[in-house]
Amino acid sequence: xxxxxxxxxxxxxxxxxxxxxxxxxxxxxxxxxxxxxxxxxxxxxxxxxxxxxxxxxxxxxxxxxxxxxxxxxxxxxxxxxxxxxxxxxxxxxxxxxxxxxxxxxxxxxxxxxxxxxxxxxxxxxxxxxxxxxxxxxxxxxxxxxxxxxxxxxxxxxxxxxxxxxxxxxxxxxxxxxxxxxxxxxxxxxxxxxxxxxxxxxxxxxxxxxxxxxxxxxxxxxxxxxxxxxxxxxxxxxxxxxxxxxxxxxxxxxxxxxxxxxxxxxxxxxxxxxxxxxxxxxxxxxxxxxxxxxxxxxxxxxxxxxxxxxxxxxxxx
Amino acid sequence: xxxxxxxxxxxxxxxxxxxxxxxxxxxxxxxxxxxxxxxxxxxxxxxxxxxxxxxxxxxxxxxxxxxxxxxxxxxxxxxxxxxxxxxxxxxxxxxxxxxxxxxxxxxxxxxxxxxxxxxxxxxxxxxxxxxxxxxxxxxxxxxxxxxxxxxxxxxxxxxxxxxxxxxxxxxxxxxxxxxxxxxxxxxxxxxxxxxxxxxxxxxxxxxxxxxxxxxxxxxxxxxxxxxxxxxxxxxxxxxxxxxxxxxxxxxxxxxxxxxxxxxxxxxxxxxxxxxxxxxxxxxxxxxxxxxxxxxxxxxxxxxxxxxxxxxxxxxxxxxxxxxxxxxxxxxxxxxxxxxxxxxxxxxxxxxxxxxxxxxxxxxxxxxxxxxxxxxxxxxxxxxxxxxxxxxxxxxxxxxxxxxxxxxxxxxxxxxxxxxxxxxxxxxxxxxxxxxxxxxxxxxxxxxxxxxxxxxxxxxxxxxxxxxxxxxxxxxxxxxxxxxxxxxxxxxxxxxxxxxxxxxxxxxx
Amino acid sequence: xxxxxxxxxxxxxxxxxxxxxxxxxxxxxxxxxxxxxxxxxxxxxxxxxxxxxxxxxxxxxxxxxxxxxxxxxxxxxxxxxxxxxxxxxxxxxxxxxxxxxxxxxxxxxxxxxxxxxxxxxxxxxxxxxxxxxxxxxxxxxxxxxxxxxx
Numbered sequence: 001x002x003x004x005x006x007x008x009x010x011x012x013x014x015x016x017x018x019x020x021x022x023x024x025x026x027x028x029x030x031x032x033x034x035x036x037x038x039x040x041x042x043x044x045x046x047x048x049x050x051x052x053x054x055x056x057x058x059x060x061x062x063x064x065x066x067x068x069x070x071x072x073x074x075x076x077x078x079x080x081x082x083x084x085x086x087x088x089x090x091x092x093x094x095x096x097x098x099x100x101x102x103x104x105x106x107x108x109x110x111x112x113x114x115x116x117x118x119x120x121x122x123x124x125x126x127x128x129x130x131x132x133x134x135x136x137x138x139x140x141x142x143x144x145x146x147x148x149x150x151x152x153x154x155x156x157x158x159x160x161x162x163x164x165x166x167x168x169x170x171x172x173x174x175x176x177x178x179x180x181x182x183x184x185x186x187x188x189x190x191x192x193x194x195x196x197x198x199x200x201x202x203x204x205x206x207x208x209x210x211x212x213x214x215x216x217x218x219x220x221x222x223x224x225x226x227x228x229x230x231x232x233x234x235x236x237x238x239x240x241x242x243x244x245x246x247x248x249x250x251x252x253x254x255x256x257x258x259x260x261x262x263x264x265x266x267x268x269x270x271x272x273x274x275x276x277x278x279x280x281x282x283x284x285x286x287x288x289x290x291x292x293x294x295x296x297x298x299x300x301x302x303x304x305x306x307x308x309x310x311x312x313x314x315x316x
Numbered sequence: 317x318x319x320x321x322x323x324x325x326x327x328x329x330x331x332x333x334x335x336x337x338x339x340x341x342x343x344x345x346x347x348x349x350x351x352x353x354x355x356x357x358x359x360x361x362x363x364x365x366x367x368x369x370x371x372x373x374x375x376x377x378x379x380x381x382x383x384x385x386x387x388x389x390x391x392x393x394x395x396x397x398x399x400x401x402x403x404x405x406x407x408x409x410x411x412x413x414x415x416x417x418x419x420x421x422x423x424x425x426x427x428x429x430x431x432x433x434x435x436x437x438x439x440x441x442x443x444x445x446x447x448x449x450x451x452x453x454x455x456x457x458x459x460x461x462x463x464x465x466x467x468x469x470x471x472x473x474x475x476x477x478x479x480x481x482x483x484x485x486x487x488x489x490x491x492x493x494x495x496x497x498x499x500x501x502x503x504x505x506x507x508x509x510x511x512x513x514x515x516x517x518x519x520x521x522x523x524x525x526x527x528x529x530x531x532x533x534x535x536x537x538x539x540x541x542x543x544x545x546x547x548x549x550x551x552x553x554x555x556x557x558x559x560x561x562x563x564x565x566x567x568x569x570x571x572x573x574x575x576x577x578x579x580x581x582x583x584x585x586x587x588x589x590x591x592x593x594x595x596x597x598x599x600x601x602x603x604x605x606x607x608x609x610x611x612x613x614x615x616x617x618x619x620x621x622x623x624x625x626x627x628x629x630x631x632x633x634x635x636x637x638x639x640x641x642x643x644x645x646x647x648x649x650x651x652x653x654x655x656x657x658x659x660x661x662x663x664x665x666x667x668x669x670x671x672x673x674x675x676x677x678x679x680x681x682x683x684x685x686x687x688x689x690x691x692x693x694x695x696x697x698x699x700x701x702x703x704x705x706x707x708x709x710x711x712x713x714x715x716x717x718x719x720x721x722x723x724x725x726x727x728x729x730x731x732x733x734x735x736x737x738x739x740x741x742x743x744x745x746x747x748x749x750x751x752x753x754x755x756x757x758x759x760x761x762x763x764x765x766x767x768x769x770x771x772x773x774x775x776x777x778x779x780x781x782x783x784x785x786x787x788x789x790x791x792x793x794x795x796x797x798x799x800x801x802x803x804x805x806x807x808x809x810x811x812x813x814x815x816x817x818x819x820x821x822x823x824x
Numbered sequence: 825x826x827x828x829x830x831x832x833x834x835x836x837x838x839x840x841x842x843x844x845x846x847x848x849x850x851x852x853x854x855x856x857x858x859x860x861x862x863x864x865x866x867x868x869x870x871x872x873x874x875x876x877x878x879x880x881x882x883x884x885x886x887x888x889x890x891x892x893x894x895x896x897x898x899x900x901x902x903x904x905x906x907x908x909x910x911x912x913x914x915x916x917x918x919x920x921x922x923x924x925x926x927x928x929x930x931x932x933x934x935x936x937x938x939x940x941x942x943x944x945x946x947x948x949x950x951x952x953x954x955x956x957x958x959x960x961x962x963x964x965x966x967x968x969x970x971x972x973x974x
Contacts, residue, residue, distance in 0.1 A: 106508075182503075
């Protein structure tokens with residue numbers, strides 16, 4: 001009896017795992033879409049928006065799992081240890097996946113290990129002051145900072161975040177020194193800025209857009225003017241080649257076969273090019289993008305080249 | 317504005333919306349009651365469902381969850397000495413002793429009534445004074461947060477019975493624990509001992525389950541083989557409900573003070589409600605004519621804690637609805653839900669979307685009444701849980717602690733941390749070292765650290781750190797309050813000695 | 825059972841924790857290390873006070889009330905450790921069924937009596953299955969499936 005049972009169990013096990021591989025068709029079972037942040041955050045909201053569409057395009061269930069902590073690093077450390085069979089993917093964010101391994105000794109993963117599938121959303125970073133601030137333009141700001149090194153306090157979210165690296169790059173380009181005051185996250189830094197506890201803020205476009213009545217944005221780190229606020233000039237148009245944004249995308253574990261990546265890439269890009277989704281993103285203060293896997297890889301490589309020396313210089 | 321409020325109320329009482337609210341409150345109570353499930357998780361799980369609902373019914377349901385969970389956390393706090401959410405820590409101080417005396421129903425009814433009262437009061441404030449209060453909340457900057465944290469730490473003076481330095485040491489240990497993981501300000505990784513998962517830091521709920529729940533079970537039920545959680549069985553009756561309500565209304569000052577403390581701490585963005593209940597409890601002990609009753613099972617202690625933590629919920633929505641700044645993690649999820657429905661927090665929420673906004677606020681209000689209703693009648697069921705023989709109840713509780721500490725971040729390492737803390741809690745209980753001080757340090761650590769580091773940076777930029785940290789109106793008030801709070805026990809024992817020289821210093 | 829000097833134990837523990845933290849946090853950046861250092865000062869100072877009190881006016885406590893208590897607690901903790909060790913390897917469901925049943929039997933007056941075994945097995949099946957359903961299907965919590973079977 002016992003033997004029969006164990007043989008039966010073994011058979012069931014074998015069948016459960018063998019069927020998908022035998023069929024050879026991907027995807028054949030549910031896909032886990034990991035969000036390395038808390039439920040309810042922007043990455044989660046974006047994933048929730050995609051989930052029903054992904055299910056329709058891929059024809060299998062897509063479940064969202066959360067693995068928050070360490071600014072995303074716990075989730076990404078989990079991702080790179082997963083089996084590369086395409087049934088486990090994760091939301092990924094630039095600059096997080098680049099700066100964490102660069103700045104921390106051991107983040108639990110390496111940037112190169114994550115295979116990008118696609119990037120679908122950009123959040124440009126801008127520099128803002130309150131409406132009542134004496135700095136009317138970026139020039140005023142830079143001039144004052146040149147005369148009074150370290151006197152201007154600028155808020156932002158965390159150290160080795162997109163805001164911090166933008167601050168470091170901007171200081172270097174403009175030849176100024178600012179006092180960067182990190183906060184635990186974007187929300188507290190905005191609160192501290194609105195209360196006048198810092199004089200300027202490195203902020204995400206959606207936050208800046210939300211508080212547009214109270215603040216003046218001096219510049220956005222974009223190529224073209226930020227569509228929802230076209231009156232704001234870019235840093236580039238004011239003479240600083242600063243491109244700063246937080247990009248959301250999806251990634252797979254190292255070694256995931258290209259055929260599988262292709263399937264996922266197509267699904268994500270179809271959603272990213274959906275006009276309704278695009279309109280929603282713009283309305284919330286984000287820029288919809290549709291960057292495929294190959295371009296994403298090149299983009300990450302370029303960013304590493306840009307940031308590695310900045311991190312090195314600041315760390316010593 | 318009154319029109320908007322009334323029409324909002326009308327929305328709440330539409331059949332479908334009322335049903336959503338009711339379901340929300342029940343779910344909220346469950347999420348609050350199960351350690352490891354939080355209001356934040358409950359809200360986040362339901363946000364996708366509200367996609368398909370109209371904005372009003374969706375938000376009304378979320379309101380129900382938020383309010384319900386602020387009461388639900390009192391149930392495990394009372395019955396098994398485990399706060400369902402960090403906001404209910406102070407509820408255990410008197411709730412559990414009450415349950416031990418066979419008065420679990422008293423504690424649960426108190427929690428329900430006090431919760432509703434606190435949330436009612438805070439809602440009135442939210443409905444009528446949100447914009448000016450939100451502006452005031454922005455005045456909280458780095459140095460204010462630092463001093464608020466220090467003020468919170470002075471509660472140790474009340475928490476530590478006996479040698480005060482022991483309590484302070486516990487607080488310092490908690491502060492060190494709070495630094496584990498990624499440092500948000502320095503960007504470096506601290507005290508992870510090679511575990512990448514530890515970058516996430518130590519979750520408060522995991523620590524709570526470990527320090528509060530496990531030691532109790534390990535000592536009394538596993539170790540000493542007590543047959544029941546309580547020395548006396550609880551016998552729920554309708555009479556208790558009337559009794560408790562009457563007793564609570566004889567304490568108007570306590571109820572009002574606790575609710576105001578909760579509202580105020582709630583609206584300071586980021587401070588979170590976790591310390592609201594402790595601050596309120598501390599003040600209740602301080603101003604009571606019979607401070608010796610606290611900690612031994614008095615409904616006053618439960619009321620102080622629960623009124624404050626429920627008032628905190630609407631309080632934290634003040635900066636959210638008016639400025640778009642979430643004052644607590646659940647509020648952050650509500651922000652996401654608002655955005656999904658295309659509603660941007662700020663002035664237009666109270667003008668263009670006034671209809672939906674007031675439906676939401678009124679939903680919070682009506683949810684408070686539902687909590688009283690469900691809480692008082694539910695107390696018959698809930699309180700009987702501890703009549704189950706310990707040998708059947710304990711395995712369920714232990715299993716839930718493991719599942720709960722795992723589910724909070726889907727991480728097995730968290731369960732190990734819970735277990736280690738459980739053992740530390742067991743040892744420290746035996747050494748007469750109350751782990752509540754450690755937890756207090758763990759809660760306040762991030763505020764104190766962020767406030768301190770930012771103050772030093774900003775102070776240097778402004779010319780003088782000391783001046784930056786002290787010469788600001790709110791900071792000065794907080795410094796004065798901290799000093800008063802820290803020195804109060806000395807004063808109290810001196811007063812006691814003078815009045816009653818034979819008895820000497822009061823024990824607690 | 826012998827009496828223990830609680831203050832001395834607490835003081836030593838504080839110094840050990842402080843020492844470990846001190847050694848492992850010397851490489852931190854100024855912003856990340858500042859607060860740790862302040863707290864460390866407090867820990868060493870307060871720990872020293874506890875040691876002092878331990879020598880002058882110690883608080884004596886009896887750790888376990890009886891040898892039975894000590895045995896029971898140690899067995900309980902060992903069961904938890906074993907359960908947690910195997911959970912990620914063998915999977916949540918199988919380990920939980922076994923742990924729950926064992927723990928329930930452990931708390932019974934006569935663990936190996938037929939009644940206790942049957943009762944524990946039944947409770948384990950019901951409770952574990954119920955919570956698994958709620959958490960796995962209702963709440964979408966990814967419970968460990970077991971590395972051995974993957």
